[in-house]
Amino acid sequence: MGRWGMRLFEGDQDMDILTDIDATFGEGADDLGLALMVHQTDLVAPQSARLYYQTKEYAQELAELVAKTREKLDSNGLGQKLISHWRAKESDFGGEYNVIIVGALLMRAGAKINE
Template sequence: MDLDIACGLFDELGVETEEWTHRPAQTVNQTDMLAPQESAARYKTQGYAQELKDEIVPYVRAKLDADNLGECLIAKSKTREGKLDLGSIVSGEYKTIVLGALLMRVGAKINDEDRRLLRGLVSKVVCIPGIAWPLGDGGFRSPGKAQFLAALDAYEPGKPRDFQELSCFQCGKIESEIGNKPLQFTKCKRAWYCNKVS
């Protein structure tokens, strides 16, 4: 659901990105389950990782920082808070959070006031501790909430945040913030934590 929001968010906010060499949703190097296998495989290549780091992310950051576009988009997104689009279960608050995550993903400028806004919105968005059905998926999973808050804590302009890097399911921190690679939970093998767990 987050990927779908990211793909349509800029159009919803009235920003035409069709002419951009790279679009903001391209900075999230994943695809949905319905995409062709070759598309998903491309995102796992070293060549794509290098292109993302050297070309795509800096390009999108420069576009968002030019004329304070990122700040203007947050201001516009704020006007949609408290509303649901027709046929959507995703709140305006959550769409603003996804926008904030995209800005952090590329290291675009986010002023102090907007960071406080993003932090405040977290408590206004539904957070489901486990798996959600796609049609009922309008907010955070617990690890995503922790990951977003940790990204806000560590935010530095010009420093991209890779939300696909392994992070602790409890605190959301990544290896460079923890001091070691998060450890895999031995029972389910799908969760990661700062410290050794059984």
């Protein structure tokens, strides 16, 4: 997977993978909401959104979101279930990279990672 010149979550491929990971246990109300932690770096967002991402108000909103996501992932072993689900698919095409993305999301949230 050629990714020269891109960091995590700056390309469409990573965002597509993120969407799949977010819906691991279902869509809608069951969606994990992980995408909300990374959209602040969206380089194609409208300028007004990118300016909002730089405000103290958004920094506080994001901090609260990350804390809430961490709590969700750490409760009932949800984060561990998430990484176990994707590790089971590691031998699929692109599976190793998907596990890297899951790990990055868990680290972004500050969630516990047992493996």
